Amino acid sequence: MLEFSPATTLSLLDLVTNQALPLGKPEVVVEIPDTYLTDERLERPGVEGIAIQRLLTLAQQLSSIRFSWGQAAAQRVLASPAVHPLASICLCLNNATHVCENGDVIGKDAFERARQNLVSHRLGADMFSERQVLISLDYQRPSLPFDLYEPSSRRLRREEEFEALVDDLLFAQRGAGFRAEVLPKFRLPIAIILRELIENTDDHARTDFDGSILKPNAVRCLLVKRIEQEQLFPAKMENKNPPMPCLEFTIIDSGIGYYNSYRRQLLRGQARGIPVKVGETQADTIRQYELGPNVSLDIEYAILLKCLERHSDNAVPDTRPGHRGMGLYEVLRALKMMHGMFEVRTGRIHGYRSFLEGEARLQLESEDSKTRPGMPKASLLDVSSKFWKKPTPHELVRGSVVRVVVPLV
């Protein structure tokens, strides 16, 4: 006799909580309730990117995932998917089916049209909205966003083109309480940061360990939001600054994550640049094991720091106009200059560095350092404990989420 096992059901909003993902279940139904449209948790800094990563983690290990949409949620998301990032990712999963909770009032082609609309979204078309997403799909019906990639060559746009995009984006923020003077100063560093981070998803997060395109979903996205960011580690508790208006950029991918990509370069070589290095304490582990129970959290963390400092020796202490960025270290350096913030969630680690005004000035090289005076050290604080470097173990997730926050006041 066939055994009938009911599908596990969860709400899309459960992805915003710490509730463990139902991994290892054969079939999962995700309900998208109408309250999704008004849930304030998604507006909090950093929350939506993490929820998207949990959705990608879940979808990646299922053979199929079914979305059951509330009427109002479907109508609104399908009408303008790019301003509903979390729900719009559901439209891009290759192993998903969609139904409406009370009958099939919305036809299948409406979901397909919304998907088309989403992947052809231009940031320029909607600069004034408080949030929007650009999506790259690398497997099955691949599609790259026009704003980030040159369509004929399918290559990432040049630095100057990123600058022009950032220019438009910043210009559109002028009415939102931002100070006009900072905008021209920040255009180049923000363009460098975005290009470096998107290039990293291109280089390290489209393929599996053996170099083949990820399956069943290879999704990368850039989320842009206006947020109010509060200090995480104020230097003086008693005069903590109020939350400040910021632009938040979140770069998300469904790839193999930092530890495994570093391991891949070590074992299989890499496309360009000097070879990556590994310390003696990590060498045996990283050569033997992919990320999982055999890799201690300390080793995973050490490798993540190796990633952050990969280009620290080539970093240039002064801000030269037109200076090309060098990887993640340049991202940290530019954020220090702009008093911004950096956060990364990959594997089991969730770390951050904050250079926000009034924040404790931790982990900087000394001003007498010959090579990097006053520049950031490649280190992270733990997001859960806020004040400690020691990482707290988090649920093992797919890919990576990098969030950068730039105050514009």
Ligand SMILES: Nc1ncnc2c1ncn2[C@@H]1O[C@H](COP(=O)(O)OP(=O)(O)OP(=O)(O)O)[C@@H](O)[C@H]1O
């Ligand atoms: N999205 C990502 N997914 C997985 N690993 C990543 C990702 N981004 C960065 N990494 C890891 O971090 C390392 C350092 O990145 P960084 O951008 O500083 O240098 P690089 O990409 O190796 O070199 P370059 O940027 O000069 O081409 C990478 O080599 C890779 O192992």
Ligand SMILES: [Mg+2]
């Ligand atoms: Mg890089």
